[in-house]
Amino acid sequence: MKKLDKRRVRVLSAIEGERLAVEEMAQRPRVSSDPFTPADKVLFDTVIQKLQQIKASANSEMDYDR
Numbered sequence: 001m002k003k004l005d006k007r008r009v010r011v012l013s014a015i016e017g018e019r020l021a022v023e024e025m026a027q028r029p030r031v032s033s034d035p036f037t038p039a040d041k042v043l044f045d046t047v048i049q050k051l052q053q054i055k056a057s058a059n060s061e062m063d064y065d066r
Helices: 003-027 038-060
Strands: none
Touching: 003 038
């Protein structure tokens, strides 16, 4: 496996770990005084979208040193 491919696997794994952590935080049990608000939903969606963009960029990267 090439150096770039090894790095890509590590990076994609880290991105997936971050996505899972964000989803886990969003799904945590909440008390009635701490509801999941529309603003929370917007933030969640934005973070997931940015992680998808980072993942797409990592998938298409062709230079190890960037």
